[in-house]
Amino acid sequence: MTIALAVGITISSRSISTARRTTNIDTSSRALAAAEASIEYYLARPVSEMNGLAPANCNVNPATLRYPAIATSSLSSDDVMTYSEVNITRYGCLSGGQNAKYDIRKDGVLELKLNSSSGSLDICWESPPGGPEATLYYHYIYEPNANDFRIKKEGYNPVGSGRQSENNMQYANPGNCFTRALPGTDNPRLLRIMSLYAPSTITMTAGAGTTLQYQGFTIKAAGVVAAATQPIKRNVTATRSLPYLPALFNFAVYSNSSNNPID
């Protein structure tokens, strides 16, 4: 009898413990799902709406948004309320001496919005070890007169790569760095940097007196399950850049056929 009770208690304890673990897992999953859902929602919002939700400048504490906004829509079929607390901020703002890092995949493009910034940008890059170093090729688009969009292009091979004999582009300065001047008279608009041959991580440093506007939004979401016995929050963060055209738009003429030449 005593043994049976002991077994019963053991089984019960295990069942309760299992149930508790199951409940915690379920709560955690719900919280994560809520966070992810809010991220997906804000990733799809128009830039104009995001501009209204984020503080005007970088590094400013944002208001906390709730997603879904309507409380009753947070209720699941089993009356468990889940929602997400969302903060939207801007990223990429730079002023003289500050730097930011960006990753560019091979043959991808990083587009920086210059928004009439003046001064200069010091750009250095590196590629993952063990593979080839990237060559950076940029399009600098400026609008010196209204509706008069102009382009300057430049390419830089990594120092010591020997690649100049292949593509005839110049070598970068030591440390794989170069400077892009942003004359005020240019009314600089965009800097599109393409990473050829390999992916790269770019460190962008604003020159003295240079101010660079934000480049996108950071969305931080904390999924919450209300009234959970053991409250669990799951955090998800996403960044969303400002819109840009894919790298292929750098080419005026592009032929996809692998069999038919351009002739």
Next chain:
Amino acid sequence: MRKFLFASTTCLLILAVYFQRSSRAVTDTNPPVSSITLLPSSPDGLNGWYITPIDFTITGDDLESGIKSINYNLDSTGLQTKTFNDTLNLVSNPSFESPGTPLDSWDKTNDDTQAIFTQDSQAAPSLGTYSAKVDATQGSAWHGFNNKNFYVVASPYQNMTSSVWVMASNVALSAYYKIYIVYDGGDGQNAYQLEATSPVVTGTFAWQKITLNFVVNHPNALGVYIDLGLDGTGAAWFDGVSITSSITQPSTNFAVSANGNHSLEYYSIDNANNEETPHKIQTFKIDTKVPSKWTNFTLTRQGNDHTFNVSVKVTDTTSGVDVSTAEFQYSVDEGVTWGYYSNLLNCGSSFVQGWKQASSNPNSDGSTTVTLSTGAINFCNSNWTDTKMIRFRLADMAGNQGESGDFTINGAWIELEYGDVFSNSSIAMKSNSKVRYLAGSASTVANITSTANWYLTDYEPLPFMTFDDWYARYPSTTPLPNGKLPTTSGKYYVNTDFTVASNTIPSGFSTIANLSAVVYINGDLNVNKDYNVHTASALIFIVKGDITVANNVSTVDSFYITDGTFDVGASTTQLTVDGGVHADTFNLKRSLTGSQNSTKPAVIFKYRGKYPAVGKKQLSSESKILWLGDN
């Protein structure tokens, strides 16, 4: 009692043999030796160049403690190391340094009177001073010697490796070795079973290594022994015998395909941490690429309006060009016959079908970029509608021969202002074309000159987004208003062919500023009328079918993306494309009349910065998602 004593003695004997084998290689002061084989074994090009990638195999030999690692460093890019386990050589007197009858730890396999077994002073490179020689003068039977009485202890079903260095002289049949399993015959006696036979060699050859991996395939196995020898007559030398418990031979294999001069440093380290010194160095050079980048095709008039000195620039960045191989040929009958007039200035002279020597500047072998010239050629008349063409060919110092495309004399050409050009196939313009900045392709670039002198060749194809890709990402069901080009920004969808014509271009269309529109055409797009958009506006067509520009059209102003062909027709009207074109294929057959081709492009592509600045509003945005942990 007697049985007990016999069993005890037998056990002690077995233990003694085991410990003799196990403790054989306690001291090892001899460094290992590496050898290398290349495939191809020697340069398959000219002047010491390989024109194909090379497959390398580095093998380590250590007859005592065994190979611990093989190390190599290609072009000082970083040491690569491959390590090995259980490579202790379990064979006694593996290099035959200790004499005996015939050699210490080795016995004749048969009472063989038709062969002589001796210790010989011709040793395999770096494997001691001596080898074992079998010299058979008669008989077709096996003439062998073995280490049966000093067999290697092994477990049933154990994986093992073996190797032997062999040299031979006039071996009529085969020289090789056999692996026998030693097993308990059940009556206290050892029994033997042939387990494996190595590859055979025959004839006369220098030292080479034979290897054999095997499994000790017997449930009562005690060990293995090796029987070295030859069938028939001849002389064979054996050296560096190895049997190990390793499951792989101590070797590493890799290929090198990068073009250029290379230096490969390699060496081995044994399990006693003896490092092979000096490290070995293998130098080699590879050039798999033909001379390419045929650019700056130039006609320099020499007298009348159909006599030119033709020149072209070509590049070979690896082995450099062989100027003696520079040649040209031309055709004055639209490509029917190719060759040259015996008197280049006289079309009445005999026409030779073949290639003629071209001059080169600089005129030195190994130059990486040269300009080839023909001297003055009379192309017989100035009727340029009868296409006259010329082509060049040139080999590099490695022997790779490259050939230019066919250049059309006074043929039509294209120009790209501010835009770059890329082909996932190649660029092979018929007449010298121009691009301001970058020309690239997945293979070669011919007859297009970059003002900036920037080229990408043999570049990995760039990814293309099809109609379906774009539509999946940025869908729209909004029809064109009144079936005409849009006057307000947005994405639009047409589920049929669409024609740009007078009645589909809204009134005042070119004056609409800040228009950013994408029009999906789930069919063909026909452009039958000139049109422009405002300098601050951007119109992008994404077309499922083909895009055809009518012969009479001279100006179009959009960015075009099509899964099909961009066809500008074959008229004599110059076409300006203000924007850009991404297509699967291009049909650029416009050609200007008279001698206009000599000064004007037939098609101009004017890339505009407004597309990245303005046109992106409907077709862009990329997101990164970073996931952080819980709190």
